[in-house]
Amino acid sequence: MHGNEAEFLESITGFVGAWYLFAALMNTGAALYLWRSGRVTTLVKVAGVGLNTLTLWALVATVFVTLSGLAFGGGVGGLRLPQALRDAFDAVMAPQYYVTGMLVFLAILYVARRFFVQPVVAWGGLNFVLLYMGLSITDPDFASIVTKPDNVPIVGLVYLLGFFTWLGAYKAVLNDDRLAEGLEPLEKADDEKVLVWPDLVYTELICMVALTALLLVWGILLQAPLEEAASTVKTPNPSKAPWYFLGLQEMLVYYDPWMAGVVLPSVVVAGLMAIPYIDYNKAGSGYYTISQRKFAYVTFQFGFLVLWVTLIVMGTFMRGPNWNFFGLYETWDAHKVEALNNVDLSEYFWVSLLGSARPSAPLGSSGVVSLGYILLREAPGFVCVFLYFAALPPAMVLGCKWMEDRPLLSKLRIVDMKELFLRAGFVRYMVISHLLLLMGLLPLKMVLRWTVNMKYFISIPEYFLNF
Amino acid sequence: MASLGDIIRESQIWKSVFRHPLPVDRRNRVVVMLTNFFLHLHPVSVKKQGIALSYTWCMGGVTFFLFLVETITGVLLMFYYRPTLEWAYNDILALRDVASLGILRELHRWGAHAMVITVWLHMYRVFLTGSYKPPREFNWVVGGILLLLTLLLSFTGYLLPWDQLAIWAITVGSNMARATPFLGFEGPGAQLLTVDGIDMITNASDARFGLLGARFVGEETLNRFYVLHCIAIPLGAALLIAIHFWRVRKDGGISGPL
Ligand code: HEM
Numbered sequence: 001m002h003g004n005e006a007e008f009l010e011s012i013t014g015f016v017g018a019w020y021l022f023a024a025l026m027n028t029g030a031a032l033y034l035w036r037s038g039r040v041t042t043l044v045k046v047a048g049v050g051l052n053t054l055t056l057w058a059l060v061a062t063v064f065v066t067l068s069g070l071a072f073g074g075g076v077g078g079l080r081l082p083q084a085l086r087d088a089f090d091a092v093m094a095p096q097y098y099v100t101g102m103l104v105f106l107a108i109l110y111v112a113r114r115f116f117v118q119p120v121v122a123w124g125g126l127n128f129v130l131l132y133m134g135l136s137i138t139d140p141d142f143a144s145i146v147t148k149p150d151n152v153p154i155v156g157l158v159y160l161l162g163f164f165t166w167l168g169a170y171k172a173v174l175n176d177d178r179l180a181e182g183l184e185p186l187e188k189a190d191d192e193k194v195l196v197w198p199d200l201v202y203t204e205l206i207c208m209v210a211l212t213a214l215l216l217v218w219g220i221l222l223q224a225p226l227e228e229a230a231s232t233v234k235t236p237n238p239s240k241a242p243w244y245f246l247g248l249q250e251m252l253v254y255y256d257p258w259m260a261g262v263v264l265p266s267v268v269v270a271g272l273m274a275i276p277y278i279d280y281n282k283a284g285s286g287y288y289t290i291s292q293r294k295f296a297y298v299t300f301q302f303g304f305l306v307l308w309v310t311l312i313v314m315g316t317f318m319r320g321p322n323w324n325f326f327g328l329y330e331t332w333d334a335h336k337v338e339a340l341n342n343v344d345l346s347e348y349f350w351v352s353l354l355g356s357a358r359p360s361a362p363l364g365s366s367g368v369v370s371l372g373y374i375l376l377r378e379a380p381g382f383v384c385v386f387l388y389f390a391a392l393p394p395a396m397v398l399g400c401k402w403m404e405d406r407p408l409l410s411k412l413r414i415v416d417m418k419e420l421f422l423r424a425g426f427v428r429y430m431v432i433s434h435l436l437l438l439m440g441l442l443p444l445k446m447v448l449r450w451t452v453n454m455k456y457f458i459s460i461p462e463y464f465l466n467f
Numbered sequence: 468m469a470s471l472g473d474i475i476r477e478s479q480i481w482k483s484v485f486r487h488p489l490p491v492d493r494r495n496r497v498v499v500m501l502t503n504f505f506l507h508l509h510p511v512s513v514k515k516q517g518i519a520l521s522y523t524w525c526m527g528g529v530t531f532f533l534f535l536v537e538t539i540t541g542v543l544l545m546f547y548y549r550p551t552l553e554w555a556y557n558d559i560l561a562l563r564d565v566a567s568l569g570i571l572r573e574l575h576r577w578g579a580h581a582m583v584i585t586v587w588l589h590m591y592r593v594f595l596t597g598s599y600k601p602p603r604e605f606n607w608v609v610g611g612i613l614l615l616l617t618l619l620l621s622f623t624g625y626l627l628p629w630d631q632l633a634i635w636a637i638t639v640g641s642n643m644a645r646a647t648p649f650l651g652f653e654g655p656g657a658q659l660l661t662v663d664g665i666d667m668i669t670n671a672s673d674a675r676f677g678l679l680g681a682r683f684v685g686e687e688t689l690n691r692f693y694v695l696h697c698i699a700i701p702l703g704a705a706l707l708i709a710i711h712f713w714r715v716r717k718d719g720g721i722s723g724p725l
Binding site: 150153156157160161164167168171172184185187188190191192193194195196197198199200201203204207208211212215216218219220222223224225226227228229230231232234235236239240241242243244245248249256257258260261262263269272273275276277279282283284285286287288289293296297300304460463464465 | 490493496497499500506509510511512513514515516518519520521522524525528529532533536556559560563570572573574576577578580581583584587588591592594595596597598599600601603604605607608611612614615618621622625628629630631632633634635636638639640642643644645646647648651653654655656657658683684685722723724725
């Protein structure tokens with residue numbers, strides 16, 4: 001890489017400089033806004049000297065201006081995360097840490113949402129992310145993966161989701177406080193009627209003009225990708241589906257195509273459309289709230305932000321040749337070898353546990369006999385899957401009921417499945433619990449893969465039936 | 468003396484098009500909403516809360532706007548593009564290098580990515596405000612189908628440039644159909660569908676073949692995806708968007724606390 005180093009740095013100088021300049025302008029804007037609106041708040045007071053938000057963002061703006069000046073002045077090479085830090089990131093990055101990390105991160109955001117929705121904290125977080133991007137993009141590997149034309153929208157998606165998740169939570173927390181005091185949600189307090197012309201049509205017009213401008217700028221700055229002419233004999237490595245399907249492609253690591261590519265997507269679509277019919281909770285209709293619909297909120301965030309978006313981000317930025325995992329600062333090396341020694345459940349059961357061979361039909365047996373042997377071989381898997389889908393739904397209800405008289409244990413209950421069962425009714429409860437179990441199966445499979453190299457619960461390659 | 472504007476607005480032509488004076492007073496602001504075809508999508512008045520940017524994020528509207536952008540740029544692209552093995556790639560090359568207004572393809576592609584993102588964000592907003600709850604259940608379902616159609620539009624369009632990126636992404640995506648239970652030739656249960664020992668589900672008769680029109684991504688696929696992308700799916704989406712908007716109004720306008 002060293003030969004191109006200078007060239008690379010030169011190519012990104014303008015971008016990095018503009019990036020920091022943009023961040024500086026943002027903070028200047030924030031400081032101005034606080035000053036004009038008189039919403040300045042004091043953050044800390046040490047020995048009589050207070051730091052208020054106005055000073056803070058003005059300072060941050062100064063820092064960004066300085067960084068921008070350094071970048072434009074030809075010093076981009078120095079504006080990097082230290083190599084040791086980047087190496088450390090790459091070293092700890094692996095699917096298990098990335099996915100679990102995201103889960104833990106979102107869980108913390110959720111639990112401590114009162115802290116994170118404060119504008120000061122959120123704005124600080126945004127500044128941090130901008131700085132992190134700026135310091136990372138000067139790494140050639142990071143830059144090459146993030147600035148691929150088709151990947152740019154996904155970077156945008158991450159920022160947009162961050163912003164809108166914050167906005168939703170911010171408004172929900174405001175409402176939740178009001179609801180706790182017996183007041184009505186803010187949306188209700190503001191239900192005066194206005195004429196569509198001019199109030200709505202003008203907003204729409206401004207939105208359209210702004211969007212058109214944005215698209216034009218985007219189109220001028222970034223050329224649409226066009227690779228070599230199609231060739232059916234030259235398979236690119238990696239071959240990736242369009243980005244919005246990369247979550248499904250990622251599932252191929254854990255599931256066979258019939259599940260990852262056909263059954264689960266269908267279930268996702270069907271489950272999504274079923275939401276209005278299985279959510280029996282009448283509260284929280286037409287206003288932002290978390291406290292009144294915690295279960296729905298958490299489930300949706302888990303499905304959307306973790307299972308869908310997190311996997312897309314991983315599939316886009318961290319899956320390289322042969323679908324191997326690469327850290328963000330790692331060069332995509334097509335010769336990287338990852339040992340694949342995954343083991344089926346039947347192997348664990350018959351060979352490791354019972355110390356015998358896996359049952360297999362004697363040579364020349366008829367079709368029916370072979371099938372019998374296959375079923376015997378996979379019996380442990382069938383039992384597990386059966387227990388998971390048939391026994392868990394009632395067991396969860398009974399378990400919650402059992403916990404009821406044990407105050408200590410019932411604190412551990414995240415959801416009261418008994419309550420859910422009683423309120424939803426039998427059919428809806430069955431649909432809900434099975435959708436939840438299907439959602440939960442992916443993380444479960446991941447954990448089993450990461451810890452004990454579990455491949456399939458049921459493995460019948462003879463009939464293309466692996467599960 | 469009458470200004471030019473007044474003369475125009477007093478002319479028979481103008482009056483035949485706009486059946487009311489300028490919407491500067493309350494009465495005419497109501498009338499404009501009722502007599503203009505495009506504006507009558509909207510009600511005359513709305514709850515202030517329902518149109519607050521911080522409530523709807525304007526994401527449904529943005530999605531619709533992007534759909535219109537895609538339609539217009541898409542029609543223009545069709546002038547330049549022929550869906551055949553011989554021409555597809557070359558036409559795209561020419562679009563970049565020869566055609567004037569050289570960002571047509573960019574607008575269409577980035578608009579498409581943006582639309583996928585805004586549909587998700589719109590759905591996210593509708594979920595967070597609980598706006599799918601009665602009486603709006605059905606409109607959520609219509610939205611769900613629109614989400615699917617948006618992804619399919621993007622997916623079918625991805626193939627058309629006929630470069631390496633295109634055919635391999637579609638190959639990876641459509642390979643999944645090979646494993647459809649019963650209907651894919653490598654799917655569980657496909658072997659059961661035999662008549663007199665002859666397999667009914669082969670690589671020339673399975674779900675993937677139906678999707679691609681061939682056993683691999685080839686000219687038949689290009690043709691099939693082109694028709695789906697330019698005609699079938701947009702028509703379906705337009706119809707559903709109409710129903711979607713109709714239902715927003717019939718379900719009582721943008722949601723709000725009871
Ligand atoms: C092409 C895709 C879509 C377009 C153009 C579209 C457009 C719109 C528009 C303009 C509104 C008015 C309110 C707003 O802007 O938020 C709306 C409302 C609504 N949309 Fe969509 N939408 C689309 C997809 C979806 C999807 C994917 C869903 C959910 C799965 C959905 C569910 C709803 C519901 C339930 C409402 C009523 C919300 C309320 O009253 O607050 N839509 N849609």
